[in-house]
Amino acid sequence: MTLSDAEIMAAATRAFEANKENIPAEARGKVKNLSLAFRPDTIVIAGTLNMGFIPMPFEAHCEPSVRPDGETLAVRIAKVKAAFFTGDGSSILSALMNQIQAVPEIAAENDTLLVRLPQLLARRGVAVEGRLSQVRVEPGALHFAIG
Numbered sequence: 404m405t406l407s408d409a410e411i412m413a414a415a416t417r418a419f420e421a422n423k424e425n426i427p428a429e430a431r432g433k434v435k436n437l438s439l440a441f442r443p444d445t446i447v448i449a450g451t452l453n454m455g456f457i458p459m460p461f462e463a464h465c466e467p468s469v470r471p472d473g474e475t476l477a478v479r480i481a482k483v484k485a486a487f488f489t490g491d492g493s494s495i496l497s498a499l500m501n502q503i504q505a506v507p508e509i510a511a512e513n514d515t516l517l518v519r520l521p522q523l524l525a526r527r528g529v530a531v532e533g534r535l536s537q538v539r540v541e542p543g544a545l546h547f548a549i550g
Contacts, residue, residue: 404531404547406524411545412439414527418506421526426502434502441540446478452485452498461485461495467545470517473534478516520547 435458437450446465451458464482469475483495500511508523509516521531537548 404549406529406545406547407543408439408441408545410527410529411523414523414529415439415506415509417526418508418523422506429501433498441543441545443542444540445481446540446545448478448499452495459485463495465516467538467540469535469538469547473536474519474521476518476520476535476538478518480514480516 433453435451435453437448440447440449444466446467448463448465449461451460453459462484463480464484465478466481468477468479470477480495485495499516506523508519511517520535524531531549533549535547536550539546
């Protein structure tokens with residue numbers, strides 16, 4: 404199965420829009436201009452993190468893997484690029500999770516986003532039949548082995 408970054412971003416956006424009223428008021432608007440891109444062997448999540456009066460553009464370079472349950476895509480933040488920022492990405496992950504915590508298909512574990520991909524794609528009418536066993540990232544495309 405192959406999915407484009409645009410397909411996954413559309414599914415995530417739809418899930419977010421359907422659940423955004425459940426986001427706590429203090430978390431709304433912390434992360435803006437969110438985008439997703441697939442590059443060789445990495446997933447890049449980019450956006451702007453509002454840190455008080457200073458909007459901070461960021462890129463989180465992530466390593467994908469499939470969890471043993473065969474349904475969960477783990478997206479670990481391996482490297483963060485941001486102006487005036489150093490660290491492991493936990494503050495960006497925290498801000499992302501506060502923003503999207505209302506989406507039932509997405510959770511966080513330390514520095515990793517856990518995406519229940521079959522359920523998220525079902526919102527777009529895409530059925531995944533079988534268990535995800537491997538993931539490979541190429542420019543613009545995420546490839547899954549299903550078996």
